[in-house]
Amino acid sequence: MGVNDASDHAGLDDAALVRRIAAAPGGGDVAAETELYHRLAPRVRLYGLKHLRDGQAASDLVQQVLMLTLERLRAGKLRDAERLVSFVFGTCRMMVLDLRRTGARRERLLDRYAGDVPMADPAASPRLDRARLIGCLERLSERERSVLVMTFYDDQPARDVAVALGLSEGNVRVIRHRGLERLRDCVMGGGPS
């Protein structure tokens, strides 16, 4: 195992991290792997949430994609470091199809690699202050609040919210965009005054 500190790698771009990992076969540069993992894990998790709509499945995707990615990098099989995103993207797509079909691959991979790659909980993002958010929701117009609640409660597209509320799809998009901007401004700005 390498002795580099993770902070040494924070200033490196991803391609440089890929080259470091490839130059230390067998998982020799733990700090570079950890840094790359911490960058990629939240993005892969979002990809998983988007396409699988399930938090556990998204976490599984993170483990599987990053295991394969690190395995490939350690083996020096990604010839062009700049192609990392394309590789991760392709792997995500393949794994999502796989996860939809069966969970067998997950078990196999976890058995083989568990404990061998840096793991973190990419789901752990900073929590919003719920009381503040509720106060900010109250400040929205009735239409903005209804549209945002119906949109976000179970990720309803504008078309469905429009039908439910007897509005046009375009109108819902406008209300939704305006409401979201106002809500985020309020939440990020410290809450309702």
Added chain:
Amino acid sequence: MSQPGCASPIPAATLLEYWLGELDEAQEGRLDEHLLGCGHCSANLQSLVDVAGEVRAAVSAGAVHAVLTDAFVKRLAAQGLRLREYRVPHNGSVYCTVAPEDDLLITRLDAPLTGVERLDLEHLGEDPGLERLRDVPFDAAAGEVVYTSRIERVRALPATTLRVRLLAVAPSGERLVGEYTFHHTPHRPGGSR
């Protein structure tokens, strides 16, 4: 694929469209790849997803006042939330309470809404947190206005009588659509609804 900044940041509205599955396949694929390679944009998407999650949690906790639809309320019930629902006939009244185990309080006001272009909902009585809700969304064909109230606020009320009025608002003035009376009593263990 470096961490900070983005040469072509994705607007929040587009991120939301992506999340809700409103983009076509080609657009979605481009965003998938961009987000996997961009810490800046994926962090923006994550903050949006966090807001959505908190809105969802706040609604599930009965902490949001919002005008909803019948279909949306049915989805809430289907997801296992315990709803206390009161339907109030046009110009009618109801005896009501809220039990500790209730997750959400749903009110349905029967109302003749044909021809109404803008509807305001006015609270009269002892609920200081709510006054006149302007331009509430409604589906005229449904002949009802459905809303959820902040359940803790209602739980805290003493025995009281509250009135709600629906007002149709037009350039020529406003007219009363319906008036509804709620005889609220605090929940008593073992008491009737």
